Amino acid sequence: MSSFVYFIAVILLAADSTLVDGLSCTFYPIPMEVPEDALALDIPGEITCTEYANVAIVSGDPKNVFNIQTNGVSSDIVLDGTLDYEKQQMYQLFIGATFIKAVWNGEVNITVLDVNDNPPVCEKQIYEINITSDFTPVPVGTSILNLTCSDKDLSNENSGLTYTIIGDPRGFNLDNDGKVINIKELKGTGDQYKLTVRVSDGTFETNVTVLINEGRSSGNSTDSSNGDSSGNSTDSSNECNGGIVVPWNDGVQCLCPPHKQGRNCTDDVPDVVSDCEWPSNDDACSTDPCYGKGSVCINTFGENYKCLCPPGMEGDQCDTGSHCFSCSSVRWRNVTCSVFDDAAFLREMNFSGPPIVTTQMSRTKCRNDKWGFDAGTGDIWVAKGCRAKFCIEFEKSAPTPTPP
Ligand SMILES: *[C@@H]1O[C@H](CO)[C@@H](O)[C@H](O)[C@H]1NC(C)=O
Ligand SMILES: *[C@@H]1O[C@H](CO)[C@@H](O)[C@H](O)[C@H]1NC(C)=O
Ligand SMILES: *[C@@H]1O[C@H](CO)[C@@H](O)[C@H](O)[C@H]1NC(C)=O
Ligand SMILES: *[C@@H]1O[C@H](CO)[C@@H](O)[C@H](O)[C@H]1NC(C)=O
Ligand SMILES: *[C@@H]1O[C@H](CO)[C@@H](O)[C@H](O)[C@H]1NC(C)=O
Ligand SMILES: *[C@@H]1O[C@H](CO)[C@@H](O)[C@H](O)[C@H]1NC(C)=O
C-alpha cells in the first residue's frame, strides 16, 4: 500500500504577468500544487490566453520535469519527469506566450506536495538490554529502552511513527515515542524476552527485534523481592479473587479457578466443588477458539480455555469488537481493499454496519464521494486521494444451537 498524506511546504501565488499588445494569459488553479508521486495527467495546471498563442516554458525547469501541451487558447502544464519532494519542493516556472507579434511573459510557482514514500528506519535491527542482576525490582511503567527510529519524509504528518508489539507483548508496552515500558514488575527472574516491534509510518513498516534479559537477582535481593512480590501478588490475586493474574493490554486478565468465573473470578460456577487443583488441559486451545490475530488462547483446566483478546476485541472468544485497517488511494486512483485481507476470521462474523473513518490520514478529507463499502463482498474502495484508517464493528453471528 502506498499513500497520500501530503504537506504543503509553501503556498505561493502566481501573479506577475506582463501584458504586451493585448495578449494576456492566466494560470489556473492558484496555488498550483502537485503531489510528488503524481502521474502526468494528474497535473492540474492550465494556462488560458486571450488568443491562440504558442505557450512554452522559458526557464525554471532545466531538467524538463514539466512540459506544456497547447490546445487552442488553453494549454495544460503536464509532467514529463518525476518529482521528489525530498529533493525539490518548489518550481518557479517562467512561461512565455506568443501570438503573431504579441508576447506575454508570466511566472507560476508549482509547489510539490510531500507523499509518504519513505519507510521508517531504525538505528538498529536488534535492540538488546541487560537489566542488571543486583537490582532492586524495576517498577511497572519504567521506560527501560528507547527505540530510535526516524522517517525521511520531511513533513511531520508523514513521519509520525507508531510502534506496535507484534504477537504476545509478554509484559511490555510501547508508547508513541518508541519507549519500551514494562507493564509487570521486573524483579530478577532471569527471564529473557524477545519482542518483535513493528514501526509504521502509516504506509510503510519496519520490524525490529527487542531482546530484554531480565537477569537473575543475587541471593539476598531474591529474598527481599520474594517478600515484596508475595505482598504484591496477594494484592494482584485479590484482583482476580484467587485466580491467576495475567498482565494484558495495560491491565490484567484473570484466569479463574475451576469453581469461579467472570471477569474478576467473582461469580460461582454452579455445581463445581471448590477443593480443586489446577489441572491443565492441553486440548482446549487446539480448536483455535479465539478469534483475531492478536488473541492468545490459554488452556486452563477441565475442558476449558481463556482467550486473551487484543485491544478493541472482547468476548469469551474475542468474538465482538472492532477491526481496524487502512486503505489508501494511491495517485488518485480508485483502490479496493477487503476487510478480510488482514482478518479472515471476520468471514464468520456479522457486521453491525459499514466501516467508519476513524483516522483521516490524507489531507483530502475522505467524504462520501471518495469511498464506499460493499457489504456483500466486504470490499471498500477509496478514490481521489482518500487515505484513512477505517474500523468496522463485528460480532459473531447468532450462535448455532448446541446439542444438549
Ligand atoms: C515564486 O516564488 C519565488 C520564490 O519564493 C517568489 O520570489 C516569487 O514571487 C513567486 N512567484 C509567484 C508568481 O508567486
Ligand atoms: C547482555 O549480556 C550478554 C551475556 O552476558 C552479552 O553477550 C551482551 O552483549 C549483553 N548486551 C548488552 C547490550 O549489554
Ligand atoms: C528514553 O527517553 C526518555 C525521554 O524521552 C527518558 O526519560 C528515558 O530515561 C529514556 N530511557 C532510556 C532507557 O534511555
Ligand atoms: C513484520 O512482521 C510481521 C509479522 O511477522 C510481518 O507480517 C510483516 O511482513 C513484517 N514486516 C516487515 C517489513 O518485515
Ligand atoms: C544484600 O546486598 C547488599 C548489596 O548488594 C548488601 O549491602 C547487603 O548487606 C546484603 N544483605 C545480606 C543480608 O546479605
Ligand atoms: C508492591 O510493590 C510496590 C513497588 O514495587 C510497592 O510500592 C508496594 O508497597 C508493594 N505492595 C505491597 C503490599 O507490598
Ligand SMILES: *[C@@H]1O[C@H](CO)[C@@H](O)[C@H](O)[C@H]1NC(C)=O
Ligand atoms: C474487576 O477488577 C478491576 C480492577 O480491580 C475493576 O476495575 C473492575 O471493575 C472489576 N470488574 C468486575 C466485573 O468486577
Ligand SMILES: *[C@@H]1O[C@H](CO)[C@@H](O)[C@H](O)[C@H]1NC(C)=O
Ligand atoms: C471505485 O470503484 C468502485 C468499484 O470498483 C466503484 O463502485 C466506485 O464508484 C468507484 N469510485 C469512483 C469515485 O470512481
Ligand SMILES: *[C@@H]1O[C@H](CO)[C@@H](O)[C@H](O)[C@H]1NC(C)=O
Ligand atoms: C447477525 O446477527 C443478528 C443477531 O444475532 C441476526 O439477527 C442476523 O441475522 C445476523 N446477520 C447475518 C448476516 O448473519
